[in-house]
Amino acid sequence: MQLSTRIWHRFYANTGTTSLRSWRKRFVNFEPETSAESISKHVPMRSVWLLQLYASEAYRRGVITDAAVDAADAELPLLLTTMLCEAVERRLTRELSVGFNRRTATLHRVRGKIDVYATQRHRLLDKGQIRCEFNELTSDHPVNRFLLHALHYAEKLIQPLDTTVATRCRRLARAFEAAGVPSVPSTAEPTGRLSPADAHPTAVASLLLNLYVPRSGLGPHAFARAAVTETYLRALFERALLGIYRYHLAPLGWTVRGAKYVDWPINEATTAQLPRMLTDIMLTAPDGTEVIVDAKFASMATSNRTNSGYTLKSGHLYQIQSYVLSHSAALTEYSDFRPVAGVMVYADLGAPAAAFDTIQNFRMHNHDFVFGALDLTTRASRIRETALTMIQSLKHEPLALN
16 A cells, blocks of 8 residues: 555544545545635645645755656655655764854863953952853754754654654654754754755755645644645646756756746836736746746636637636737847747646647747646656656757656
8 A cells, every 4th residue: 555545544543534535535635615616626635745846945956856756656755754864864974064052151271252350250260260251062053953853753754654764763863862953843944055965954854844744633624724725736836847847957958947027018108007927937948949938727728618619718828928929029129039939837637628638839929839738646757748848849959858
């Protein structure tokens, strides 16, 4: 039985839900409390895991490879726990990151800064002593506390499922505690610039702690619906798509950027309150072609009013067309005549009709457009390949899929 399935069954037993089917309908698919139709209620847990992985710093840094994800697939929590143990073991072969504690003490030798007032007041020199203020090295560092917190969390998560890995986590946690790292129940992720030695384990620990995994003992509402809102899933899908393109396209000479504002091609000054156009992803090919990518956590097709068939959504078509034409006009104004293309990527959970292609491209106003859907219910390799195929279909050289 796969790890993800065992997690569900154990959680079901601890929460005492009356019906496994109703529990899976509510938590596996994130069914909202209201009756309003929402695509997020159909998203399987494994798909959320994959989106979190592709959007993570660990994937961007290459800490987690595509081969490892494809091999483990739905066993992602166990994969991350094992990777955390391996990263921490390598980190322990070198000296841990240290911090400084400011101390004041009475010593028999000078250390740091002399406290002249306290020394004279207590006549410490007559006793052969001196009052000093100094910095003391300590292992109580934000990175070390964060890794220790992740090890304790991983041990509790994996204990009912794999005692060997749980024992490994416990052993590493004791090594941190023996080095003087305090155990803090809630530790924030370290911010700022990290050393290369700390960046690897911290990225894995962050992904593991942020992974949506049900925990026993929290009652039937272990997943607060507010924590997995439609807005969160939309933003997660955009970040995951950006992570895939950064990982695969940047080494091939592409420039991959996040959100960017596009100005309207206004001919003269105006006081009209025009909405601002904000793209999700901007790509620049090695040949200079600009590609505007917009991510939609929605169905790709809509029913046709005139017949029983399906068509692309007109609103989305107007949107990507406005982005492309406006950006092209802005480039032309500065005598930059590079091609501009538009790509609309959807989070697909099953096409409405077998005859509706999941990738559709066309050329309009001398600009290439691609509409495509990523099936979040399929394997991780298929999701990546489809996302890259959309870019490849813009008449560029074939991309080398890792």
